[in-house]
Amino acid sequence: xxxxxxxxxxxxxxxxxxxxxxxxxxxxxxxxxxxxxxxxxxxxxxxxxxxxxxxxxxxxxxxxxxxxxxxxxxxxxxxxxxxxxxxxxxxxxxxxxxxxxxxxxxxxxxxxxxxxxxxxxxxxxxxxxxxxxxxxxxxxxxxxxxxxxxxxxxxxxxxxxxxxxxxxxxxxxxxxxxxxxxxxxxxxxxxxxxxxxxxxxxxxxxxxxxxxxxxxxxxxxxxxxxxxxxxxxxxxxxxxxxxxxxxxxxxxxxxxxxxxxxxxxxxxxxxxxxxxxxxxxxxxxxxxxxxxxxxxxxxxxxxxxxxxxxxxxxxxxxxxxxxxxxxxxxxxxxxxxxxxxxxxxxxxxxxxxxxxxxxxxxxxxxxxxxxxxxxxxxxxxxxxxxxxxxxxxxxxxxxxxxxxxxxxxxxxxx
Amino acid sequence: xxxxxxxxxxxxxxxxxxxxxxxxxxxxxxxxxxxxxxxxxxxxxxxxxxxxxxxxxxxxxxxxxxxxxxxxxxxxxxxxxxxxxxxxxxxxxxxxxxxxxxxxxxxxxxxxxxxxxxxxxxxxxxxxxxxxxxxxxxxxxxxxxxxxxxxxxxxxxxxxxxxxxxxxxxxxxxxxxxxxxxxxxxxxxxxxxxxxxxx
Numbered sequence: 001x002x003x004x005x006x007x008x009x010x011x012x013x014x015x016x017x018x019x020x021x022x023x024x025x026x027x028x029x030x031x032x033x034x035x036x037x038x039x040x041x042x043x044x045x046x047x048x049x050x051x052x053x054x055x056x057x058x059x060x061x062x063x064x065x066x067x068x069x070x071x072x073x074x075x076x077x078x079x080x081x082x083x084x085x086x087x088x089x090x091x092x093x094x095x096x097x098x099x100x101x102x103x104x105x106x107x108x109x110x111x112x113x114x115x116x117x118x119x120x121x122x123x124x125x126x127x128x129x130x131x132x133x134x135x136x137x138x139x140x141x142x143x144x145x146x147x148x149x150x151x152x153x154x155x156x157x158x159x160x161x162x163x164x165x166x167x168x169x170x171x172x173x174x175x176x177x178x179x180x181x182x183x184x185x186x187x188x189x190x191x192x193x194x195x196x197x198x199x200x201x202x203x204x205x206x207x208x209x210x211x212x213x214x215x216x217x218x219x220x221x222x223x224x225x226x227x228x229x230x231x232x233x234x235x236x237x238x239x240x241x242x243x244x245x246x247x248x249x250x251x252x253x254x255x256x257x258x259x260x261x262x263x264x265x266x267x268x269x270x271x272x273x274x275x276x277x278x279x280x281x282x283x284x285x286x287x288x289x290x291x292x293x294x295x296x297x298x299x300x301x302x303x304x305x306x307x308x309x310x311x312x313x314x315x316x317x318x319x320x321x322x323x324x325x326x327x328x329x330x331x332x333x334x335x336x337x338x339x340x341x342x343x344x345x346x347x348x349x350x351x352x353x354x355x356x357x358x359x360x361x362x363x364x365x366x367x368x369x370x371x372x373x374x375x376x377x378x379x380x381x382x383x384x385x386x387x388x389x390x391x392x393x394x395x396x397x398x399x400x401x402x403x404x405x406x407x408x409x410x411x412x413x414x
Numbered sequence: 415x416x417x418x419x420x421x422x423x424x425x426x427x428x429x430x431x432x433x434x435x436x437x438x439x440x441x442x443x444x445x446x447x448x449x450x451x452x453x454x455x456x457x458x459x460x461x462x463x464x465x466x467x468x469x470x471x472x473x474x475x476x477x478x479x480x481x482x483x484x485x486x487x488x489x490x491x492x493x494x495x496x497x498x499x500x501x502x503x504x505x506x507x508x509x510x511x512x513x514x515x516x517x518x519x520x521x522x523x524x525x526x527x528x529x530x531x532x533x534x535x536x537x538x539x540x541x542x543x544x545x546x547x548x549x550x551x552x553x554x555x556x557x558x559x560x561x562x563x564x565x566x567x568x569x570x571x572x573x574x575x576x577x578x579x580x581x582x583x584x585x586x587x588x589x590x591x592x593x594x595x596x597x598x599x600x601x602x603x604x605x606x607x608x609x610x611x612x613x
Contacts, residue, residue: 023453060420102419194429206416210418274502283499283552290560338500343503349508349523
């Protein structure tokens with residue numbers, strides 16, 4: 001049983017700690033419950049833009065100093081924004097654990113939002129969008145398949161945002177975004193590594209305890225009706241040199257008991273050299289040169305996705321039919337004991353590989369609290385995976401992989 | 415509640431940490447074996463490192479080392495492609511590898527309770543890869559397609575262009591291209607595999 005300590009400060013900040021004296025390092029992760037799903041039409045990309053602004057200085061920390069101080073001690077630091085949350089994480093030698101907490105607390109309480117930094121970061125994000133979307137093969141297609149798959153704007157729009165929304169954004173909009181979403185009562189602080197729990201809690205109370213609680217977060221009204229009509233679109237991509245295929249099926253969200261069956265199905269189809277789609281499409285038929293995808297679980301509408309790059313001259317429609325046949329087989333033929341053992345072992349090993357990183361441990365701990373309200377969720381993950389049997393896979397696949405509920409996007413080079 | 419401190423905490427003294435003991439043994443056939451016990455996670459990695467890299471590829475056959483690495487994923491002399499894939503996944507294992515300037519690496523990492531099977535598998539694939547014409551032909555086509563796909567990405571073009579300007583025709587700066595890949599056959603891959611010191 002992992003040694004996990006939890007507390008909640010009077011201002012609402014949830015704190016979860018997992019000491020481990022293996023190496024003298026600490027990993028810390030501050031998760032704000034704000035992802036692109038909270039954005040409204042006209043304000044897309046704000047959560048990600050804000051991630052950039054969080055490194056532009058605070059009352060006691062000059063612009064760029066956050067990163068310099070962490071890296072000066074040999075640590076690493078970064079942030080990431082997704083549909084569900086924005087995470088700021090770092091690692092440090094364990095004797096400097098308090099430095100990271102002080103830096104995070106200073107920007108939670110006194111972030112400096114100035115016009116020049118805002119303009120510079122907006123320009124940076126627009127460049128990033130050019131690189132990732134406009135000038136990247138399948139970049140526009142990635143945006144389009146999400147728009148086709150979700151009926152609600154919250155999940156349908158890209159995390160990086162639409163160009164027009166980013167251009168229109170003002171400093172006042174961003175300040176309001178900070179006031180609404182960046183309070184201690186909308187955050188989880190997770191730490192893993194070599195530290196004394198009492199010393200960390202003292203520092204947490206000293207640095208974060210005086211930060212004012214904000215108003216409760218506004219309620220999200222996310223429409224959760226899955227799209228049930230089959231839709232296929234074809235797109236010409238001037239950046240791509242190979243055809244490609246995207247297919248999404250609506251599936252269950254986090255918290256559903258079938259979550260674990262989907263984790264198994266993802267590995268069975270996509271992960272590892274013996275996975276069904278790698279063996280059939282890449283090795284045997286050579287109908288794809290690359291196959292990716294799996295379970296994109298959210299707290300709201302969720303999908304099971306396929307993204308395949310085809311060889312020159314390949315026909316996306318034919319690959320789509322073969323994929324549908326593989327999904328149909330999952331709902332008809334029970335998975336054999338050997339194959340299920342391989343899948344379970346891959347998941348077991350994958351979890352351990354992930355835990356090699358002290359930052360991953362902190363991030364996992366934080367996600368467990370934020371998404372599942374259970375700090376021990378990660379710890380019980382493999383037990384729950386081990387309980388998934390062939391009958392669960394048959395039932396879930398037969399129920400959810402309905403060809404009349406899939407959306408497909410075929411991409412052809414210009 | 416105390417006021418927020420205006421300057422960062424000093425921090426205590428660094429904690430000592432020593433690299434875990436490494437046991438090294440040289441076998442009579444020249445193989446050097448190093449073993450390191452690390453951490454508390456139930457995983458282990460077996461890694462073969464050969465002193466043969468991109469520097470050892472003739473300019474006209476650039477990409478042979480990379481192609482060999484890809485062909486290795488098709489199995490060994492005793493395990494066909496499908497059986498090899500199943501064996502890797504049964505161990506919960508990941509096969510890795512790469513060709514740098516002067517070394518080639520083949521690694522298998524997986525669950526500790528399958529460690530000896532992982533050692534056998536890594537050794538088998540590193541020393542007795544199943545180099546068949548069919549596997550080479552299939553991977554060659556796939557490599558060329560992936561290469562073509564990579565050229566549509568800005569960062570790939572920049573990296574390759576930079577290497578070309580810095581190193582010119584030296585193997586450091588010569589990526590595998592469609593032109594260099596087309597004449598590649600099993601006859602190119604076999605000498606690269608044979609140049610591994612233990613062959």
